[in-house]
Amino acid sequence: MAVHLACRGYQVTGTETNESKTELIRRGKSPFFESQLERDLKKALAMGTLRVCSTRETSPLDSVITFIIVGTPSLRDGSVDLTYLKKAVKNCAKRLAEKEDYSLVVVRSTVPPGTTEDVVKPIIEQYSRKKAGTAFGLAMSPEFLREGSAMHDVAHPDRILIGEYDRRSGDLLEEFNRKVYGSNTPIIRMRIASAELAKYASNAFLATKVSFINQVANLCERIKRIDVVEVARGIGLDPRIGERFLDAGAGWGGSCLPKDTKALVTFSRKLGYRFKLVEVAILVNKLQSRRVVEMAEEELGSLYEKGIAVLGLSFKPNTDDIREATSVRIIRQLLNKKAKLKVYDPLAMENVRALFGRRITYAHTVHDCLKESECCLVLTEWDEFKRLKTEDFITSMKKPIVIDARRIFDPRRFSKKVRLRSIGLEKYREEMA
Ligand code: UDX
Secondary structure, rough: OOHHHOOOOOOOOOOOOOOHHHHHOOOOOOOOOOHHHHHHHHHHEEEEEEEEEEEOOOOOOOOEEEOOOOOOOOOOOOEEHHHHHHHHHHHHHHHHHHHHOOOEEEOOOOOOOHHHHHHHHHHHHHHHHHOOOOOOEEEEOOOOOOOOOOOOOOOOOOEEEEEEEHHHHHHHHHHHHHHHOOOOOOEEEHHHHHHHHHHHHHHHHHHHHHHHHHHHHHHOOOOOOHHHHHHHHHOOOOOOOOOOOOOOOOOOOOOOHHHHHHHHHHHHOOOOOOOOOHHHHHHHHHHHHHHHHHHHHHHOOOOOOEEEEEOOOOOOOOOOOOOOHHHHHHHHHHHOOOOEEEEEEOOOOOHHHHHHHHHHEOOOHHHHHOOOOOOEEEEEOOOHHHHHOHHHHHHHHOOOOOEEEOOOHHHHHHOOOOOOEEEOOOOHHOOOO
């Protein structure tokens, strides 16, 4: 967001607690992989519109809006760790104490309902010695960026939610968003807690939708001449359902869906309410990774000392992120069964190496990964894998068995010389009409 606004000509100051990250960003390097980010970061630095401060330095006093965009990771019990948020808010409040003019504080981090008003506001008031609604405004505006397309999403939001403490805060944030995004982007103003919950509900709904289609896929596997991809198309064209997020696969992962579903379930429980639908969506997601391992067992019998190639490690394509990735869960299960694993991913190799070290083998290319293996699991739908042909499996593998857990191969175009098992397709594809 900071980079996007700076590229658009807004004067932006970013504050970062980690000194080495601050240095990296100043040199135009992104501390994590995100498509287009580094290119735009360099552009913003060259334009002179982006300043990066460490928390030891002082941020400018003339800013009109301060966005709080720090991580809110999961604690062991699934609830949300607000430590980083509280620290950032405290720093922001100390600067606010020195400001003469009215300014607006906007929480963009994903936080449980009530946090902005019950945690953020008192901290700001305590450390700034100013009152919300008079000396400063307060709002909560969740972001809906997807990893891998964050720069696109920040430039083209499908909606902007403004949870406002008071009208003045909402007016100021709406005016700012209208300037940035023009008149076509829907802006929805609401109470602060509604905006906070909307973010969790949005991610929980998406997760539930994927778990739903994964259960349809599992049912499809028990029915002859049926394919979940066709079923998904059939239901997705109903605008009340929608086509997106109906790709059956190995399950959902990443930094947001797992964290936010857990947080919503924990938050609800603390209020004495069991959010059973989301609890089950989480359970179904765990079982889905087991389903992939089961498919391998159906083909190979015991996995003991069997050579298995894993293609795709990141939780989705175009990122190196393996947080809560299905691949990690599946690799753990395969290691417990004493399979011999060789893995490959276009971006995520180093992250996986840091996690599994010498317990698995790391391939340099797809073909290196497939070499001598008895079964190949495709766990992320990278374009590079979509281009693979039947011959690639036949020539490299000891036994050409492929478990397509992301439905990237069209079974009708795959030679029968390869044993292809696909999520959501019945086992014996010879019987497919
Ligand atoms: C998500 C939300 O989409 C985004 O709005 C929010 O701000 C952050 O969380 P992200 O975590 O980047 O974004 O990934 P997303 O594209 O939503 O995919 C999440 C997981 O669901 C991935 O593991 C993906 O493989 C899986 N998925 C998604 C499916 O299995 N099937 C689908 O049809 C869609």
